Amino acid sequence: xxxxxxxxxxxxxxxxRTVGFWLSLLxxxxxxxxxxxxxxxxxxxxxxxxxxxxxDGPQAxxxxxxxxxxxxxxxxxxxxxxxxxxxxxSASAGGAVDSKAARDAVASLTKDRVRIVPAPAELxxxxxxxxxxxxxxxxxxxETPKDQRLDAIVFLTRQDGKPxxxxxxxxxxDSTVEDxxxxxxxxxxxxxxxxxxxxxxxxxxxxxxxxxxVKAFSPRSASGGEVSMRDRLPRWxxxxxxxxxxxxxxxxxxxxxxxxxxxxANKILExxxxxxxxxxxxxxxxLGVAMLTLTVLIVWSGMGAFGLLTxxxxxxxxxxxxxxxxxxxxxxLAYTVGGYLMFAVLFAAIGAFCETPxxxxxxxxxxxxxxxxxxxxxxxxxxxxxxxxxxxxxxxxFLMSARAPSDPPMIEIVGTLIGMAVTALLMVWLAGRAxxxxxxxxxxxxxxxxxAAIRGxxx
Amino acid sequence: xxxxxxxxxxxxxxxDFQAVRDLSFEVGKGQIxxxxxxxxxxxxxxxxxxxxxxxxxxxxxxxxxxxxGRQVRDRIGFLPEERGLYKKxxxxxxxxxxxxxxxxxxxxxxxxxxxxxxxxxxxxxxAKKMKELSKGMAQKVQLIASIVHRPEFVILDEPxxxxxxxxxQGLEAMIRxxxxxxxxxxxxxxxxxxxxxxxxxxxxxxxxRKAFEGTVTEARATSRxxxxxxxxxxxxxxxxxxGVTGVEIASEGDGARVLRxxxxxxAGGQEALKAAFLTxxxxxxxxxxxxxxxxxFIDLTGDHPDQDQSVSKAPEAAR
Numbered sequence: 001x002x003x004x005x006x007x008x009x010x011x012x013x014x015x016x017r018t019v020g021f022w023l024s025l026l027x028x029x030x031x032x033x034x035x036x037x038x039x040x041x042x043x044x045x046x047x048x049x050x051x052x053x054x055x056d057g058p059q060a061x062x063x064x065x066x067x068x069x070x071x072x073x074x075x076x077x078x079x080x081x082x083x084x085x086x087x088x089x090s091a092s093a094g095g096a097v098d099s100k101a102a103r104d105a106v107a108s109l110t111k112d113r114v115r116i117v118p119a120p121a122e123l124x125x126x127x128x129x130x131x132x133x134x135x136x137x138x139x140x141x142x143e144t145p146k147d148q149r150l151d152a153i154v155f156l157t158r159q160d161g162k163p164x165x166x167x168x169x170x171x172x173x174d175s176t177v178e179d180x181x182x183x184x185x186x187x188x189x190x191x192x193x194x195x196x197x198x199x200x201x202x203x204x205x206x207x208x209x210x211x212x213x214v215k216a217f218s219p220r221s222a223s224g225g226e227v228s229m230r231d232r233l234p235r236w237x238x239x240x241x242x243x244x245x246x247x248x249x250x251x252x253x254x255x256x257x258x259x260x261x262x263x264x265a266n267k268i269l270e271x272x273x274x275x276x277x278x279x280x281x282x283x284x285x286x287l288g289v290a291m292l293t294l295t296v297l298i299v300w301s302g303m304g305a306f307g308l309l310t311x312x313x314x315x316x317x318x319x320x321x322x323x324x325x326x327x328x329x330x331x332x333l334a335y336t337v338g339g340y341l342m343f344a345v346l347f348a349a350i351g352a353f354c355e356t357p358x359x360x361x362x363x364x365x366x367x368x369x370x371x372x373x374x375x376x377x378x379x380x381x382x383x384x385x386x387x388x389x390x391x392x393x394x395x396x397x398f399l400m401s402a403r404a405p406s407d408p409p410m411i412e413i414v415g416t417l418i419g420m421a422v423t424a425l426l427m428v429w430l431a432g433r434a435x436x437x438x439x440x441x442x443x444x445x446x447x448x449x450x451x452a453a454i455r456g457x458x459x
Numbered sequence: 460x461x462x463x464x465x466x467x468x469x470x471x472x473x474x475d476f477q478a479v480r481d482l483s484f485e486v487g488k489g490q491i492x493x494x495x496x497x498x499x500x501x502x503x504x505x506x507x508x509x510x511x512x513x514x515x516x517x518x519x520x521x522x523x524x525x526x527x528g529r530q531v532r533d534r535i536g537f538l539p540e541e542r543g544l545y546k547k548x549x550x551x552x553x554x555x556x557x558x559x560x561x562x563x564x565x566x567x568x569x570x571x572x573x574x575x576x577x578x579x580x581x582x583x584x585x586a587k588k589m590k591e592l593s594k595g596m597a598q599k600v601q602l603i604a605s606i607v608h609r610p611e612f613v614i615l616d617e618p619x620x621x622x623x624x625x626x627x628q629g630l631e632a633m634i635r636x637x638x639x640x641x642x643x644x645x646x647x648x649x650x651x652x653x654x655x656x657x658x659x660x661x662x663x664x665x666x667x668r669k670a671f672e673g674t675v676t677e678a679r680a681t682s683r684x685x686x687x688x689x690x691x692x693x694x695x696x697x698x699x700x701x702g703v704t705g706v707e708i709a710s711e712g713d714g715a716r717v718l719r720x721x722x723x724x725x726a727g728g729q730e731a732l733k734a735a736f737l738t739x740x741x742x743x744x745x746x747x748x749x750x751x752x753x754x755x756f757i758d759l760t761g762d763h764p765d766q767d768q769s770v771s772k773a774p775e776a777a778r
Contacts, residue, residue: 006559014547267543271604274510274537275560277529440512 003276004284011259011288016295025296029303048112049151049177052119056128056155056166063156063163066188067181068116073205075112114180123153140170152177156185163189230318234405235381237322241332242378242402244297249339249397250371252293253347256285257360260351260435269352269439278436282428286344293340322405331404331413338420339397343371345431352438374398381406390416393423462521463488463612463643464509469518471504471667478504480667482518486645486660491638493654494647495756496664502647503540505664506616509645510537523612533562536610540617540647542601546590550576550600553589554607561608568607575603579629595626602630606637613637615646619653631657651752661752665760675752682750682758686720686728688735689744694718700734702726715743 015021053064123139126132139150154177155166163185167178194204216227263269272281308316323329346367354360374395377386381402390399390408396416404413464486471479479501486492496502507513509520511528525531544553551572558568576585579599584592592600598621606613615634619627634657637644648654654661655675663671663678671678683704688697691714698706702722709717722728728747735742750758 003560006556010556014545018547265543266546267539267541268545270512270539270541271537271543271557271601272560273512274535274539275532275557440507 003280004287007272007276007281007284008288008291011285012291014259015255015289015292021292025299028300046113047151048115049174050117051114051152051154051177051180052123052150053116053154053156054119054123056157059158060156060163063158063185063188064116066163066192067156067184070184070187071112071114071116073187113176117150119153120148120150136168140168154181163192229315230321233318234322234325234407237319238381238402238405239378241405242374242398244300245332245336245339245401246371246375246378246398248293248297248336249343251296252289252340253343255292256289256344257347257351257354257364258357259285259289260348261354261356261360264352264439265355273436273439278439279432281439282345282348282432282435285348286341289344290340325405326407328405331417332401334417335397335401335404335420338417338424341424342394342397342420342427345428345435349431349434349438352435353441370394378402387412391419393419396420461488462486463490463523464645465519465521466505466509467519467521469505469508469515469520471501471508471513472516478667479508479515482664482667482669484662484669484672486643488643489638489641490659491634491644491646491657493658493661494645494664495649495651495654495661495752496647497649500649500664501667502664503616506537506614506645506647510535510614531612533608534611536561536605536608536613536642538602538605538613538615538618540620542598544589544597544601544604547588549586549588550581550592550603551585553600554604557604558607561610563608571607572603575607576600579603579633595622598622598626599629602633606642609640609642611642613642613644613646615644617648618646619648619650627653651756655752663756663759665756670760671755678752678755678759679750682755683724684722684726684728684750685748685754686722686731687717687744687746687748688720688740688742689715689717690741691715692718692740692742696738696740697735700731702728702731 053067055061055064120139123132123135126135136153138144139148139153141149149170151171152167152169154168157164157166165181165185167181169177191201191204195201217225218227218231219225221227221231260269263272269281276284305316308319323332350360350363373389375398377383377389377395377399380386381399386399386403387408389395390403390412393416396419400408400413400416462485466485467483469479469482470477482501482505494502494505504513508515509522509528511530511532519526520528522528523531523534528535545556548556551569554572554575555563555565555568558571559565563571573582573585576582581596581599584596589597589600598618602615602618605615618630618634622630631653634644634646646657658675660673661671661675661678662669671681686703687709694706694708697703697718697720700720703720703726704723705721707719707721709719711717720731722731732742732745732747735745
């Protein structure tokens with residue numbers, strides 16, 4: 001036992017002392033943060049395009065005003081949303097956040113991307129056709145000083161009563177102004193059509209803003225009636241737990257594979273075998289990497305819990321309730337242990353035959369293909385396919401983690417747990433034999449050699 | 460002398476391949492025993508069986524009073540043929556780790572590691588990572604890792620391979636030091652000179668079978684002596700000298716050649732020399748050569764110790 005712990009400790013420290021470990025530990029929260037903040041930062045730092053609107057011909061009269069009206073309505077709507085969001089944030093923070101400051105912060109992230117500016121005199125004076133085109137090119141071109149250069153010039157047109165536009169931009173790759181004009185003209189056209197049909201513009205605006213109040217009810221909801229977020233939470237928690245487990249199992253098993261491969265390639269395994277039994281080495285390594293993945297899990301969960309408690313304490317409480325409901329967290333723990341054990345020992349045994357990742361590909365390819373199956377089925381945890389595949393021990397940890405929060409029949413929970421436990425123990429035994437044989441052999445890895453090693457146990 | 464190791468009729472079979480056959484020998488406590496044979500003779504398989512890494516197919520092994528090497532692994536030190544340590548560890552950490560697996564507390568292991576590294580002239584490399592050390596230095600570190608727990612029995616598999624002559628000398632000194640401290644040393648090699656210089660006892664192995672067990676002197680005594688003659692001499696004339704059983708040309712130059720004449724068992728060489736001078740042979744230099752262990756090996760097994768005896772179809776484990 002002491003040797004097992006010594007090997008586990010070395011395995012754990014060998015990875016914890018690497019820069020790569022800390023990078024991967026921080027990568028998920030960092031990418032999560034960047035994923036959430038970066039679009040907002042990018043949007044807030046995006047330059048405002050200065051655009052000139054020109055009504056091209058008498059038929060287009062009034063279109064520029066319509067576009068500006070749509071812009072104004074849009075800005076008003078955004079300001080209102082910012083106010084609502086700020087008040088909500090202020091309320092959930094118990095008044096600790098100043099609602100005006102919050103509103104300004106939100107508004108700054110959702111500012112206008114386009115500003116309408118008056119047409120320069122030379123453009124307004126230019127005659128339509130080639131002379132005006134030349135002025136347009138000049139005003140958008142590189143040769144014009146930056147402070148005088150325009151981002152876009154839009155010629156609004158109306159043909160057969162339908163509004164249209166020709167958009168000149170300084171950057172061919174930027175479609176911001178084009179999209180803005182298209183949306184504005186569509187809104188302007190709709191209002192015009194309704195107005196022409198004698199419908200009050202106020203009614204049009206109110207209709208646009210309408211959102212149907214749809215509520216879901218189910219006799220299986222917590223209240224016995226209306227379905228709440230709390231009723232749907234188990235499914236999300238299950239999906240999250242299953243996906244997390246899948247990631248951890250793959251990560252942990254891959255670390256083990258590489259670690260054993262490195263020891264095999266560097267001829268360390270034989271030295272280890274003269275100091276400890278194959279079982280002690282295998283168990284120590286599996287335990288060491290388990291500690292490693294557990295560390296990652298605890299740090300990620302801690303960060304997630306802290307973030308959730310800070311941002312959405314009521315959601316955090318609900319997630320906690322789901323995890324504690326009917327001892328779900330213990331089922332998840334059992335599935336994690338079983339899943340990790342099955343794949344970790346298998347990968348370690350394969351690693352004992354390999355010196356390079358290329359050597360391992362022979363066996364890893366089919367195993368990885370099998371591992372993708374539960375990922376596909378995870379998205380339909382209540383489907384008959386998921387229920388049937390849950391009984392396949394190699395899929396049990398992932399599929400049952402996804403299904404367990406939704407209270408599947410007890411027979412399925414107990415049955416699949418037993419199947420998984422028996423398979424995990426069998427895998428540990430078989431992998432131990434293969435590990436010992438592989439560690440002392442230079443035989444080229446194949447399914448045949450692997451099976452022979454399991455049969456012979458290296459003797 | 461009490462036996463530290465006894466092999467009795469040991470055999471090892473891998474599928475259809477018989478790697479070791481009916482092998483029996485003993486190593487007394489405190490002895491340095493050379494386990495000699497060409498590559499593929501079954502040395503590594505035997506050492507692995509002694510260590511308990513692989514079970515014997517037949518026969519019985521007793522080491523330090525135990526029937527299985529695994530029961531006394533903390534009292535055994537082992538240096539495998541193919542060597543390696545964790546590349547990112549420092550020598551001190553690596554030695555302390557392997558020592559801890561053998562029951563040496565980590566702090567004590569680190570202390571001993573520093574002491575042994577200093578003694579081997581590796582004091583300046585204590586804090587370097589293993590990957591930064593030269594091959595010779597890394598091998599020394601590995602040897603230290605295998606003896607840091609002060610084992611009673613040390614098994615070294617081809618310890619001299621890959622070392623330059625200076626490091627080979629250093630290693631020989633280390634082995635002598637281990638024996639002087641009371642440890643029993645069993646080392647395998649296919650280079651006979653090391654065994655000649657170091658061993659109290661040798662066991663010769665060829666094609667999985669024991670060819671000889673005894674002291675180096677006893678081994679040499681099984682072989683013929685040679686008379687080396689240099690001059691403008693015909694091989695035919697030398698073959699007719701008394702006591703000469705065979706002649707071969709060792710080298711040939713301008714008007715002179717070196718002839719190597721094998722002497723019959725018990726023949727002293729003086730008669731042959733006397734006859735050579737009496738018959739007027741142009742002998743410019745002569746030398747009576749005692750047989751080496753290398754010669755003894757060839758005579759005893761009919762094989763050359765440097766030839767590879769591994770069979771292509773045999774499993775690699777049967778090296």
